[in-house]
Amino acid sequence: MRIFPELTAIRRAAVIALIAAAAAAVVVVSTALPVDASVSSGAGTNAIATTSRIADPSITRLEGVDRFSASAAISEANFVPGVVTVYVANGINFPDALSGAPVAAKNGSPILLVTADAIPDPVRGELERLNPENIVVLGGVNSVSQTVESALAAYVANPGKVTRLAGADRFSASAAISSANFDPNVATVYVASGLNFPDALSGAPVAAKESAPVLLVTVDDIPRSVVSELDRLNPAKIVVLGGINSISEAVANSLSEHTATKDRADVTRLAGADRFSASAEISARSFSVDTPIVYIANGLKFPDALSGAPVAGRANAPVLLVTNDAIPESIATELRRLNPERIVVLGGSQSVSIAVEDELASNIVSRTFTATPAPTISGAAEVGELLSADPGTWAPSPVGLTYQWSRGGVAIGGATERMYRLIAADAGTSITVSVTATRSGYVTVTTTSIAKLVVGGTFTATPVPTIAGEAEVGEVLSVDLGTWAPSPTAVSYQWSRGGVAIGGATERSYRLVAADAGAIITATATGSRAGYPDTSRTSAAVTVAHCGLITSDSTWSSGRHYLSCTVTVAADTTLTVAPGAVVLLDSRSDLTVLGELEAHATPDSPIVFTSRADPVFEPAFTAYSAESSIFQLGAGYAGRLDLSGITLAYGSLSFGDGSVVDSDIRGNVRIEPSYGYNEGHPIFARNVVSARMTTNYPGLMVTDAPDVTGIALTGTDRNTFVGSPLQRSVGFQGVASVPAGKEYILGPGGGISAYVGLPLGSGMVRLLPGTLTRGMVEAHNLVAEGTDADPVIFAGYHSMQYGGDVFSSVVPGKDFTGSALHATDGSDITLRHVLVTGIETVFARTANASDTVSAITISDSTIQGTLNLEHVASPVVERTSLHGRFSECASPESGCAAVVALSIRSVPDITGIKLAGPDANSFTGSAAERSVSLDGAGIPSGSSYELTNESGVSVFLAWPLNVGGTLDLAPGTIVNGTVDVTGTVHANGTVSDPVYLGGGAFGGDVGSGCINCRQPDPAMIVGGVGSTFNYTVFAFADVGIHVREFSLVTIENSKFVSTDQAIMVDGAGSADIGTSYFYDSLPCVPPWDSTVVVLNTWFGTTGGPGSNIDLSSLGGVVGDLAGSAPLGAAYSDSAATLALSAKIGANSIPWAIYECSIGIENPVQIRFPMTPVRLLVSPVSEWRPEIIEVADPRPGD
Known part of the structure; x- marks a missing residue:
């Protein structure tokens, strides 16, 4: 059964009431039996009785803190659990309870009061105690809501039920209650006003006593529902409760029509001058002299009287009305007539005052007991x-x-x-x-x-007491005395801290205070018993756990220390852990240091930080396992750890300042930024790290530490790592830095499986031979220098063959993803004897256009993936094996990006990337995996560079290649895209190995998904004098070669295939009128200022040169290229608006003089070539380009 706190006072009153209810009346008698002093053998005299009269009679009160708890108290005092029915009525209004009182008395049931919308807690408690079979709700939903009715179902014993007796209003409700409980032909019906309660308060018990219904009327009317019920009941008589102000004489007369005799004499009235005299009158008419019990209630309030009405009716007792502070004379007279043995006051002192209660006592006549035995x-x-x-x-x-x-x-x-x-x-x-x-x-x-x-005795059993409770500051410990024999009659206690008595701690229970943290606590119990010597026993010691904030310098001594919650060492505070201490923590009790933690173990006295569930120290602990409750020992903002020789198990360690050396760390270590005493220069050396945590964190993770050089990963002070690849990995994250002027060396020793990330900063990071990094690492100033036998390895995220699974999320068999290095702005990177594998690109990003990488040098290395160089001023790549990784094209019909071996983007000087000679790099793999992308790559003025395939390059993809110096294209070289020359280019093909320029699939499938695609840009853009093309194929481009103004280009023994314009020559008029490419202004527009000399060259697979070369400005160019061809022709353009006189000479005169006289007095003569393209014939060459098979993708050409 639930116990409600509100019922405490009610139950106390109920007990008194129950005791009182057991007696008809109480008279107090005193009898004294003295002992004969001469009797020593135990014999005594007969008892002698004496009597004395006491002032206060026995008066009981049934009360509660309010009308609801009072109704519960009245019920509890008079009804036992298991009642058949409980009636529930609205305690704020009286009609339903009034009508239900005689029904409840008739059925031996209590009435409990509720509000319209809630069941008060005391009533809930009483319902639970009663455990009724049924509950009947009196009144409609406006009186007791459907919500309350539904809630009442929880208190009905199975298989009982909750029903409702209600009507459209209080009058029909009273009729419904009567109809449900009384048969026709009743002896009496009581009629009361449904608009006021005083008369009914006294009448309800009388009706309850006689098992008669109560029906409600108004002053001047009998509601139709009540008329119907009166006719059904057919009573022998009707009793009207109250005077004519409550129920008029007209109504009383009308009531006679509903009696069995229809005689007005059968309708009587019980009334008085006021409600009190009416109460006395009703009692006098209904109850005889020497009534055993009288109930007293406040006549100005209805709840207490109505709750008591069923009880009074059941006890055959009247209810008399008083005021809070007085007993009306009519009531006092009636009390004297009734001469009760006992008076029960209904309600608290707010309803019936203590003064009135005392005055009631004078109305009780004292009697004497008939039997008074001696005990x-x-x-x-x-x-x-x-x-x-x-x-x-x-x-x-x-x-x-x-x-x-x-x-x-x-x-x-x-x-x-x-x-x-x-x-x-x-x-x-x-x-x-x-x-x-x-x-x-x-x-x-x-x-x-x-x-x-009485004789004396001795104890036969005095067990050692035990201490119960959580040994944590703020918690309460208590002593379990055990079973003594015989039991002591008194026990005293003394609690001690470290063997010293604690002042004032002399109770069975003791609340631990801050001074007890970490201390040894005992309790001594002293048992006393009459006739027995006092005996003391001391409990086994318990150690108090630490919890909360430490604000003053403290020392944890040797022995065990429990943490029951997170302990924080405050700023400017030092916690010293002494040798021999064992600190037990768990996931809810971390140790956080904002000040300083000092712990220096010795070989003979270790210091251990471990789990509270560590079976080594707590074998009996079974609440959880050590592995499932990982704690954290860490320095917070500006905190500092100075630890040496410690053991940390089942936890993780984090700090950013101080030193941790010569320790056994069986958990993850995290080194973070700090703003402490040493500005974040942590020392971490000569430790053994064996991480236990199952997250994807490395065994050691360094995050944003401003100076990592104190973390020893090489040399005699290096740390050692044990466990799985993940647990043996070391990570650098954020801006973990090497300060300027310092060098930080990383190596493969100490069991390190791999480095995940590298430190940054202005200082130098050096990687020793055999060092392995996994995933993408950031690099600023980096020297990675291995050997042929033991290279430095940069492996991809999923490359499990190098270092194993260091991420806990590797997908087996998934290689070549991501990048190896992320070069930061201004970085300087040197890679010698390195292996880069399992990646797509070497660099995630070298820099952007405004932040150029200072230098990248790569030599004697192997790169399996794309070496991508971006925004590097002058990179050096030599003696390095390059093997791009080709990813399968998902949708070739849409075109796929090629995966190249070497990608050069926005690099102004590529001459340090060796493609020929003893320092040349080598390329292996498929055509795509051996291709080179040149996107904005440059050969600066004054420099020479050769593109060649002798090192294995399949094709150069130029988008474009900018040539300011001299570019040599070796025999067999293939360039897809555009070469833009402002310097000089020499294409030096041979009969067997011509140079290929343009689009198409020369060089093999480079993964673009397009075999003979045409490119919209020219294959070659040439400006300047002296560029030559020998044994060169221009193919699959809208323009084969675009010649800028004032250029001289020679093309020999070559071929144009699938080019809309084989040769496009810019004239001086390509810009504004009067402007030349090489001169600021001219007085007129010359037709050409460049010359292209073409010998022994074949144009297209069909037709002559006129269909494939832009000679629309040349008149009469016809003929067989194998025979003679015109060397010159007159310029004719019908659209020309300027007068132009041309002097045409013989073959030896390729130039013309132009005179311009527009707008000036004297004509100006300017000498220009007459024709832009001179088609010459040379002796039949050993190479006939027309026989080279080149597919033309354009249908119908």
Whole structure:
């Protein structure tokens, strides 16, 4: 059963009421039985009785803190659990409870009060106690809501139910209640006003006593529903409750029509001058003299009287009305007439004052008991034993009994119970017990037993006490005394800290304070018993856990220290952990250091930080496993750790300042930024790290530390890592830095599986031979220098063959993803004897256009993936094997980006990338994997560079290649895209190995998904004098060669295939009128200022040169290229608006003089080539380009 706190006072009152209800009336009598002093053998005299009258009669009160708890108290005092039915009515309004009172009395049921929308807690408690079979709700949903009705179902015993008796209003509700509970032809019906309650308060108990229904009317009318119920009941008589102001005489007359006789004489009225005299009148008409019980209620409030009405009816007792502070004279007169044995006050002192209660006592007549036996004592009269008093049988009953034990005829203070345990002071004395009987309305009587002589005793069992409770600051410890024999009658306690008594700690329970943190606590219990020597026993010691904030310098001594919650060492505070200490933590009890932690173990006295579930130290602990509750030991903002020789198990360590050396760390280590004493220069050396955590964090993770050089990963001070590849990996994250002027060396020793990330900063990071990094690492100033036998390895995320699974999320068999290095702005990177594998590109990003990488040097290395160089001023790549990784094209029909071996983007000087000679790089793999992308790559003025395939390059992809110096294209070189020349280019093909320029699939499938695609840009853009093309194929481009102004280009023994314009020559008029490419201004527009000399060259697979070369400005160019061709022709353009005179000479005169006289006085003569393209014939060459098979993708050409 649930116990509601609100019922405490109610239950106390209910107990009193139950005791009182057992008696018809109570008179208090006192009887004293003295002991004969001459009797020493235990024999005594007969008891002698005396009587005395006491001032206060027995008056009980049934009350609560409000009308609802009062209704619960009245119910609890009068009804036992398991009642058949409980009636529930609205406690804010009276009609439903009034109508239900006689029904409840008739059925032996209580009435409990609720509000319209809630069941008060005291009523809930009483319903739970009663556990009724049924609950009947009195009134409609406006009185008791459907929500409350539904909630009541929880208190009905299975298979009971909740029903409702209701009507459209209070009148029809009273009719419905009556109809459900009373058969026709009743003897009496009581009629009361449904608009006011005073008359009904006294009448309801009378109706309940007679099992008569109560129906409600108005002052001047009988509601139709009540008329129908009266006719059904057909009563022999009707009693009107109240005067004519409550129910008019007209209504009283009308009521006679509904009696069985239809006689007005059968309708009577119970009334008075006021509600109090009406109450007295109703009582006088219904109850006889010497009524045993009278109930008193406030006549100005209805709830208490209505809750008591069923009880009063059931007890055949009246309810008389008083005010809060007075007893009306009419009531006092009626009380004297009734002469009750007992008075029950309904409600608290706010309803009926204490003064009124005292005045009521004068209306009770005292009587005397008819039987007053002397008590007898049972039990061994030995110190420590329990004596028991038998009061005998008193008459009349029930009777209230109290006890007083005496030693040598003198009352023993506090010995007022039926049983008494003998103490040392009783040894050798005579013990008696006196019984005082009280009953409401009776004179109190006291009788005394025959005396017993007491002897002494000794303890036979004194077990060591035990301490219960959580040993944590703020928690309460208590002593379990164990089972002593015989039991001590008194026990005193003394709590001690470290063997020293704690002042004031003398109770069975002790609340631990801050001074107890980490201390040894014991409790000493001293047992006492009458006639027994005091005996003390001390408990086993317990260690108090630490919890909360440490604000002053503290030392944790050797021994065990428990943390029950997170302990924080405050700023400017030092916690020292002494050698020999064992600190036990778990996931809810971390150790956070904002100040400083000092812990320096010795070989003979280790210091251990471990889990509270560590089986080594706590084998009996079973609440959880050590692995499932990982703690953290860490320095927070500005905190500092100075640890040496410690062991940390089942936890993780984090700090940013201080030193951790020579320690065994069986958990993850995290080194973070700090703003502490040393500005974040952590020392981490000569430790063994064996991470236990199952996350994807490395065994050591360094994050944003401003100076990492104190973390020893090489040399004699290096740390050692043990465990899986993940647990043996070392990570650098964020801006973990090497300061300027410092060098930081990383190597493969100490069991390190791989480095995940590298430190940055202005200082230098050096990687020793055999060092392995996994995934993408950031690099600023980096020197990675291995050897042929032991290279430095940069492996991809999924490259498990190098270092194993260091990420806990590697997909087996998934290679070549991501990048190896992320070069930061201004970085300087040197890679010698390195292996880069399992990646797509070497660099995630070298820099952007405005942040150029200072230098990248790569030599004697192997790169399996794309070497991508971007925005590097002058990179050096030599003696390096390059093998691009080709990814399968998902949708070739849409075109796929090629995966190249070498990608050069926005690099102004590529001459340090060796493609020929003893320092040349080598290329292996498929055509795509051996291709080179030149996107904005440059050969600066004054420099020479050769593109060649001798190192294995399949094709150069130029987008474009900018040539300011001299570019040589070796035999067999293939360039897809555009070469833009402002310097000089020499294409030096041979009969067997021509140079290929343009689009198409020359060089093999480079992964673009397009075999003979045409490019919209020219294959070659040439400006300047002296560029030559020999044994060159221009193919699959809109323009084969675009010649800028004032250029001289020679093309020999070559071929143009699938070019809309084989040769496009810019004239001086390509810009504004009068502007030349090489001159600021001209007085007129010349037709050409460049010359292209073409010898032994074949144009297209069909037709002559006129269809494939832009000669639209040349007149009469026809003929067979194998025969003679015109060397010159007159310029003719019908659209020309300027006069132009041309002097055409023989073959030896390729130039013309142009005279311009527009707008000036004297004509100006300017010498220009007459024709832009001179088609010449040379002796038949050994190479006939027309026989080279080149597919033309354009249908119909």
